[in-house]
Amino acid sequence: MARQLPYPILREIFDRFQAAEPEPKGELDHVNAYTLLVAVALSAQATDAGVNKTTRDLFPIADTPQKMLALGEEGLIEHIKTIGLYRNKARNVIKMAKILVEEYGGEVPNSRAALQALPGVGRKTANVVLNMWWGFPAQAVDTHIFRLGNRAGIAPGKDVVAVERAIEDNIPVDFQLHAHHWMILHGRYVCTARKPKCGTCLIRDLCEFEEKVL
Structure with a gap:
């Protein structure tokens, strides 16, 4: 488990996530x-x-x-x-x-x-x-968020509830609404379990992951 990143670095991480995807959306189809x-x-x-x-x-x-x-x-x-x-x-x-x-x-x-x-x-x-x-700033922690939170130091915790609380306690409030979407998408497509795409990762210089694949 990585250490919890300090506030200025977390703000920079989510600034980058927001710049890359201002309005992230869940990928499950629904009508109501x-x-x-x-x-x-x-x-x-x-x-x-x-x-x-x-x-x-x-x-x-x-x-x-x-x-x-x-x-x-x-x-x-x-x-x-x-x-x-x-x-x-x-x-x-x-x-x-x-x-x-x-x-x-x-x-x-x-x-x-x-x-x-x-x-x-x-x-x-x-x-x-x-x-x-x-539109509640609720944080739905799945396997992607759990992995990214612990690997990068964004929201480390020993279980999903601890990671959820780490997101709520440490990520700047203006990013809370979309935080779990940015983290899911990053974990699903970039910070993957077996072969993370560190070479193209937009937060690789801020991440705590010691085994970066470049």
Whole structure:
């Protein structure tokens, strides 16, 4: 684990991220808060591209909890069976839809506690929905952010909650809204697990990673 980078260096890192991509976006396709919630729940142990492929035909017919219930678990399985853990995910999505209809009038709640109480929704999923749909500066820590945070010293921590807190505590507030998107994209496409592209990395002179590949 690298040391926590000081504030001036963090500001320079995120200045560069912002200059390169002023409005970073998540890569999961969705049309409303509900489809975003479903897409993120389906993305566990699956790629965004794989999820988008399954939801391309699903969301036009099931973009509300009521329509998802009408489709049913077996109908949903037919759409998502190409992604990992599809049976368990289908079961959770149907249970989730039932709760949203019965307890929230078919609306997606905008509270982390309420979201995390839904079947198949963990802290990361809740934070993605809060950030992407409602614009809350919530930090959804995935494997890419965890790796980058620890490797570069941007937000070191022994687990995802510690990294989330390190982002919230140390990254300048004006970058908080988009921080996790910049970090996900950088970790996914540049600071990769096996062969990081250090030679083309825009923060390589600021990064704490001792084994830079140049």
